[in-house]
Amino acid sequence: MLRIKNINTYYGKLHALKNISLHVGAGEIVALIGANGAGKTTILNTISAVTPPSNGEIHFEGSAIHNLSPDVIVRRGISQVPEGRQIFKPLSVEDNLELGAYLRYRSHEKRKEIQQDKETVYVLFPQLLERRAQLAGTLSGGEQQMLAIGRALMAKPKLLLLDEPAMGLAPMLVQEIFRVIEELRSRRGTSVLLVEQNARVALKVADRGYVLETGKVILEETASELLANKDVQRAYLGKDKKEIWER
Amino acid sequence: MDLSEDILQYILSGLSTGAIYAVIGLGFAIIYNSTSIINFAQGEFVMLGGMLTLFFHVTLFLSLPFSIFLAVLVATAVGALFERLAISPLKNADPLILVIITIGGSILIRGIAMLLWGKDTYVLPMFSGDEPIVLWGATLMPQNFWIFGITLIIIVANRLFFHHSIIGKAMRACSFNRVASSLVGINVKHTVLFSFAISSALGAAAGIIIAPLTMTSYDVGIMLGLKGFCAAIIGGMSGGIGTVAGGLIVGVLESLGAGLISSGYKDAIAFIILLLILFLRPQGLFVKGDTERV
Ligand SMILES: Nc1ncnc2c1ncn2[C@@H]1O[C@H](COP(=O)(O)OP(=O)(O)OP(=O)(O)O)[C@@H](O)[C@H]1O
């Protein structure tokens, strides 16, 4: 469904992505793991056309999308939950969700359907319902993360890009969020590309995973293989923490 | 007429010009929020409003309402064109460079207006007669009521647009976080273009409703623009009620100063307020601490 071929992305002179190739199949949950600065966020932003690749190809559902602008990417069915939530803090919770459906409003989709999807988000995250009229900036970190996910879901994406959704959340909430991700896949067939520092949790829900190091893919395996992989255990699963620093 | 009647007179006429500054100020705030630039060409759209109405009405003999409509339309188109030609091509330019470009744009538009209409001052007919209305000893023209009414409609429409329409909400989202906005599918370039169009329309409307009272010429945009800027600064570039209050404050203080001290100080007062605000409360009068701009 998503196929990335040999992309290179630069920030000025900094070569952030080096010949990255990866794919996400329909209905698949794929994890992207790697240390800080490895280029995980850059991959998502390159797909979303926020930081377009200088060469290489990105195909989605058979057509090239690497020359499109961010709004068109969303229209094609790819939504991103960005790193650090980036919700619209001065706007209400409800407004944030409505803006998630911005393109659906602009294409004059029936209000009723959008309204129903809003209700669905409130069913997924009941805390948001109680706070629907509140300014988004007044939400707790966990609630902001729920809102960021809810906002992305309002676009009815076929592929969801999630950038560290578990960041800074209590274990209970992390479970909650991953439950929602799995539910989305089983109910709607949504594909997910998941960036996560917490590799153990990510690999538990994922089908496959890629390991990224300084802008390069160094490993691609099924999630269970990665979980069993000694190097991955040492570097990303927190076993023998000391050794990571010595590497 | 005793002093209290004089003061009422000054306050009422001050509120009327203040309403104009408020509308111009809203235009500044809208563009600032979508681009982080101060559009110093804003005053020229105020001038275009008055001069174009005059042109359609007096030169082309069109009816006044139709002339007003056309003037707002043309000024809006000029604003959109200005954004397309001068702002949008410089995608990642420093805001300071863009601000300087808007100053260049204002000089250009003013120059063209001078070539077209000369340096004369013109007067636009009142919208509905010039029979003064006496109110508790103060005298107002029917035009003052037009100003109050139209300003009120603009303020309410502005509020409804930015808080209750999806495009208005998208523009507020853009002013808070452009990347996140583009990630929900908002076309940031369109919102910038749209903000220039709205601001030009607001400026033109302000220029049209005040022209029958104050006369108009190719260079009225300089002063009106700067006072609208002053209103927006007092309002902390909020695009909301703060800027409206800012306009009214400038209008009333200026009118009181001119009446009670000397009319020679009229323009100076606005600048003294502007400098005081910039030195003492650059975040605006009504913004608490460092809370988010809405
Ligand atoms: N806007 C930017 N300008 C310049 N360099 C950038 C920018 N964003 C990221 N980089 C650099 O690109 C590299 C990859 O960054 P990226 O944000 O993709 O890493 P990441 O894997 O998401 O890290 P983290 O786990 O810390 O979020 C880093 O070296 C980073 O410093």
Ligand SMILES: [Mg+2]
């Ligand atoms: Mg990152």
